[in-house]
Amino acid sequence: xxxxxxxxxxxxxxxxxxxxxxxxxxxxxxxxxxxxxxxxxxxxxxxxxxxxxxxxxxxxxxxxxxxxxxxxxxxxxxxxxxxxxxxxxxxxxxxxxxxxxxxxxxxxxxxxxxxxxxxxxxxxxxxxxxxxxxxxxxxxxxxxxxxxxxxxxxxxxxxxxxxxxxxxxxxxxxxxxxxxxxxxxxxxxxxxxxxxxxxxxxxxxxxxxxxxxxxxxxxxxxxxxxxxxxxxxxxxxxxxxxxxxxxxxxxxxxxxxxxxxxxxxxxxxxxxxxxxxxxxxxxxxxxxxxxxxxxxxxxxxx
Numbered sequence: 001x002x003x004x005x006x007x008x009x010x011x012x013x014x015x016x017x018x019x020x021x022x023x024x025x026x027x028x029x030x031x032x033x034x035x036x037x038x039x040x041x042x043x044x045x046x047x048x049x050x051x052x053x054x055x056x057x058x059x060x061x062x063x064x065x066x067x068x069x070x071x072x073x074x075x076x077x078x079x080x081x082x083x084x085x086x087x088x089x090x091x092x093x094x095x096x097x098x099x100x101x102x103x104x105x106x107x108x109x110x111x112x113x114x115x116x117x118x119x120x121x122x123x124x125x126x127x128x129x130x131x132x133x134x135x136x137x138x139x140x141x142x143x144x145x146x147x148x149x150x151x152x153x154x155x156x157x158x159x160x161x162x163x164x165x166x167x168x169x170x171x172x173x174x175x176x177x178x179x180x181x182x183x184x185x186x187x188x189x190x191x192x193x194x195x196x197x198x199x200x201x202x203x204x205x206x207x208x209x210x211x212x213x214x215x216x217x218x219x220x221x222x223x224x225x226x227x228x229x230x231x232x233x234x235x236x237x238x239x240x241x242x243x244x245x246x247x248x249x250x251x252x253x254x255x256x257x258x259x260x261x262x263x264x265x266x267x268x269x270x271x272x273x274x275x276x277x278x279x280x281x282x283x284x285x286x287x288x289x290x291x292x293x294x295x296x297x298x299x300x301x302x
Contacts, residue, residue: 012066014140015059018152021133022052028126036119038173039106040166040186043099044123047159047193050095055152057084057091076246082204085151089201092155096194099186106183113182116174120167127163130156145242145281151200158196162189210241220278221249228274229253231267236295249275250285257290264288 029045032038061084069076113119137153140146169185172178212218218240225235238251253271255264268286276282 010140010144012059012063014137014144014149015055015152018055018133018137018149019052019059021129022048022055025126025130026052028122028129032119032123032126035115035122036113036170037111038113038116038119038166038170039102039183040169040189041119041123042102043186043189044159044163044166046098046102047092047095047162048126050091051156051159053091057087060084076243082243085204086201088151088155089197089199089204092158092197092200093194096190096197099190099193103183103186103190106186107180110179110183112177112179113170113174116170120170123163123167127160127167130163131160134160151204154200155196158193162192165189165192210243213240213242213247217247217279221275224274224278225251225271228271229267231255231259231263233291234294246281246283247279248283248285249279250287252287252289252293254289254291254294257292
């Protein structure tokens with residue numbers, strides 16, 4: 001099994017794990033709401049239904065993205081993960097709106113909570129599971145360069161933060177006897193979730209729009225080209241974009257007009273080998289040009 005296959009298997013395994021974790025957490029939060037009748041805990045449970053739905057979407061997207069290139073998709077299916085991440089952002093926003101609706105109804109008719117301590121303990125267990133799993137998703141998702149896993153991790157992180165706020169609010173409502181604090185906090189949590197959904201959606205859309213790699217990766221790419229292109233004259237029109245785990249790199253390489261094709265090809269091979277060793281899953285296109293095509297400005301001089 002090669003490195004790419006191993007990475008795909010790890011990504012898929014984590015996505016399946018997210019689905020099971022989401023179902024367990026949803027069940028626990030449902031029990032917490034059933035015990036207490038808390039609007040804030042209901043809002044927490046509603047968000048967990050989104051976690052389960054988006055875990056399914058992420059798993060489907062990852063399975064699609066791992067398919068090899070074909071006649072209809074010669075550049076592969078890498079962007080499928082961005083569609084999943086956009087869907088997740090939209091669903092987070094929908095969950096926030098549903099929570100706002102429940103908070104409004106609870107604010108109009110506040111009521112004392114039943115068995116609040118038991119409910120908080122059950123909800124706390126669910127929050128602990130979510131906290132551990134969101135760390136797994138974000139750290140492994142970045143390592144595997146999976147936008148779907150990273151987006152799912154950030155969503156869970158917002159869920160952990162909001163769950164902590166919910167617990168504090170429910171506890172305050174019990175201690176003070178102010179039942180209105182329960183729906184009030186649910187509304188505040190909904191606003192936080194809404195902001196999280198916007199950030200996830202915005203980040204995912206940038207990938208669909210062929211956004212360039214970040215400054216550190218671009219700097220490494222330029223350094224590698226400059227180091228490995230000995231024998232060429234210059235490189236210009238360097239462009240990058242990322243799609244899922246893949247990073248596309250293309251540029252023009254100017255060589256002496258009398259250089260043999262085999263020698264120019266050897267330079268390209270050397271550059272590609274070095275780039276792929278440093279930039280995982282790089283897909284590289286080099287257009288070789290004679291010296292009369294040199295630009296002498298805005299270029300990487302070799």
